[in-house]
Each structure stands twice: as structure tokens, then as C-alpha cells.
Amino acid sequence: MIELKDVVYCRLGTADLAGAEWFATNILGLEVSERRRGAIYFKSDERAHTLCYFEGDPADQVTAFELGRGEDLQTAAATLEALGHHVHYGTREECEARLVREFIRFRDPTGNSIEFVVRPETTGRRYHGTRDAGITGFSHVGLCTTDAARDEAFWTSVCNARVSDRIGDAPLMRLGTIHHSIALFPFHKAGIQHINHQVGGTDDIQRSFHFVSDNQVKITFGPGQHPTSSAEFLYFTGPDGMTFEYSTGVCEIHDEPLWRDRQFHFEPKGFCKWGSAPRIAAFDNAKGGDGQG
Numbered sequence: 448m449i450e451l452k453d454v455v456y457c458r459l460g461t462a463d464l465a466g467a468e469w470f471a472t473n474i475l476g477l478e479v480s481e482r483r484r485g486a487i488y489f490k491s492d493e494r495a496h497t498l499c500y501f502e503g504d505p506a507d508q509v510t511a512f513e514l515g516r517g518e519d520l521q522t523a524a525a526t527l528e529a530l531g532h533h534v535h536y537g538t539r540e541e542c543e544a545r546l547v548r549e550f551i552r553f554r555d556p557t558g559n560s561i562e563f564v565v566r567p568e569t570t571g572r573r574y575h576g577t578r579d580a581g582i583t584g585f586s587h588v589g590l591c592t593t594d595a596a597r598d599e600a601f602w603t604s605v606c607n608a609r610v611s612d613r614i615g616d617a618p619l620m621r622l623g624t625i626h627h628s629i630a631l632f633p634f635h636k637a638g639i640q641h642i643n644h645q646v647g648g649t650d651d652i653q654r655s656f657h658f659v660s661d662n663q664v665k666i667t668f669g670p671g672q673h674p675t676s677s678a679e680f681l682y683f684t685g686p687d688g689m690t691f692e693y694s695t696g697v698c699e700i701h702d703e704p705l706w707r708d709r710q711f712h713f714e715p716k717g718f719c720k721w722g723s724a725p726r727i728a729a730f731d732n733a734k735g736g737d738g739q740g
């Protein structure tokens with residue numbers, strides 16, 4: 448069993464690094480932590496970085512998870528290789544580019560690019576965004592899946608994810624006590640479906656709804672409240688069509704042995720207690736579900 452502690456960063460390729468920086472700072476509200484040749488690093492909490500945009504193909508999207516120790520990484524690599532995954536061992540230069548001690552990269556069964564990292568750097572310094580978005584931290588990712596049952600089995604049997612709830616066939620999975628750190632959404636190809644940052648409260652969701660609208664950024668879902676995690680949310684579109692989410696009030700699951708995953712019906716308003724429906728064109732044809740976690 449590969450024991451994942453948390454989701455730690457995303458890396459997104461872009462052909463317009465300056466445009467991505469403008470959005471990440473002025474709209475999303477992240478803090479630039481570092482600029483390097485062809486890459487910009489962003490903070491959203493005390494960690495050294497939780498998002499990196501780099502000059503490259505927008506289809507090059509990476510999600511990283513933290514493992515406990517170096518020995519765990521060797522064990523994880525052996526497990527993945529035994530299952531037929533090609534495992535790339537990060538070079539010293541690549542580790543430096545990610546601010547981690549060690550990492551491996553592989554593709555999940557759908558083809559999503561995944562990195563397992565050891566000892567990602569933290570700063571111990573709080574995040575201070577350029578606008579008051581109220582962000583408290585990077586929290587979860589939605590990943591596309593071409594076979595939800597197969598990929599759920601990968602994340603829960605090979606790794607330590609546990610299903611908290613399902614919307615249709617889309618599992619929302621936890622790694623710790625937070626209701627979900629990974630969610631899988633049926634789609635015809637690999638990719639990051641959305642990137643979530645938590646914000647302080649309802650006021651932040653509502654203020655960002657108006658701020659994002661006033662800046663002609665496309666809102667794709669919300670404001671609303673998920674019946675699954677109880678989180679209040681807002682989804683909007685960022686550079687290269689990436690969906691970003693703010694949410695607040697996600698529930699935690701502390702009674703691990705007694706929690707039973709719940710099945711939620713897939714229908715647009717089933718994603719929102721308040722009646723908002725997702726408007727995400729790329730997911731119109733998703734077989735078995737096109738929701739948001």
C-alpha cells in the first residue's frame with residue numbers, strides 16, 4: 448500500500464507565462480514565491496509553493512502527492528513498476544525545480560501525470576496574496592478518468608485513498624481527514640479537471656463571485672453548496688481553460704472505521720444544495736458524470 452499524506456502541488460504548462468502570472472496573482476489571488484527561467488512558482492499557504500506555471504504545452508499537467516520517507520518512495524516505485532507503470536526517477540535538477548528532496552513520476556491508469564514526492568519544502572511563512580481572496584490553502588484536485596471504477600481501484604487499492612462519497616460514478620476520495628483530496632471525473636482523456644483552494648468563509652465566496660464576474664472571468668458553477676462535503680463553492684475558468692475552485696467549510700471525517708461512503712445521484716442540481724448547475728462545456732459529453740467535487 449502506497450501511503451499518500453496529501454496533495455502538494457500542481458504543475459501546469461502554458462504558452463503564455465505572463466498571462467498565467469497575471470491571472471494567478473490578480474484574479475486567483477496567489478503569491479509569487481519565486482521566478483526562474485521559464486517558470487513561476489506560487490504560494491497559497493505556508494508551503495514553499497503549491498502551483499507552478501512553466502513554459503510548455505498546456506496539456507502537460509502534473510499533480511503531486513507527498514509520501515512519508517525516502518524508503519517509501521523506493522517501495523512505491525517498486526509497486527508501480529510491478530504493476531507495469533513506467534516510473535521516472537527525478538534527477539537532482541528536477542528535484543530542485545520542484546523544491547523536493549526526491550520524487551518519482553508515472554502515469555495513472557487514465558494517463559494523468561502524477562508525481563510522488565518526499566520532503567517538499569515549506570517556508571514556515573504565511574501566504575500573503577496580492578488581492579484579498581481569503582485563501583487559506585491549496586486543498587484538492589479533480590482528475591479526469593476514462594474508467595472511474597478502474598481508477599478508483601488504483602487510488603484505493605494501490606494507494607491509501609478512501610472513498611468518502613460518489614456522485615454518479617465519480618468518487619470523492621480522502622487521504623487524511625478532509626472529505627476529499629482527490630476526485631475522479633469521467634471524461635474521454637486525461638487531465639486535471641479542477642484545482643481547489645480553500646478560502647476563509649462564505650464572505651470570501653460571495654466577494655470573489657462579484658470580483659471574478661466584474662473582471663469578465665467566466666464563472667462555470669456557483670456560488671453554491673455541495674451536498675457531499677457541505678463545502679460552499681465557486682468555480683471559474685483560468686488560463687488554458689483550467690477550472691479553479693474556491694471552497695469553504697469542507698467537512699472532515701474523523702470516525703474513519705464507521706464512515707460509509709454515500710451515493711449521490713448524478714444530475715446537475717444534485718451537485719448543489721442551492722440550485723446552481725455546472726456549466727462546463729468540456730464535460731457535456733462525459734459518460735457517466737460531469738460533476739464537480
Ligand SMILES: [Fe+2]
Binds near residue numbers: 641692740
Ligand atoms: Fe472541488
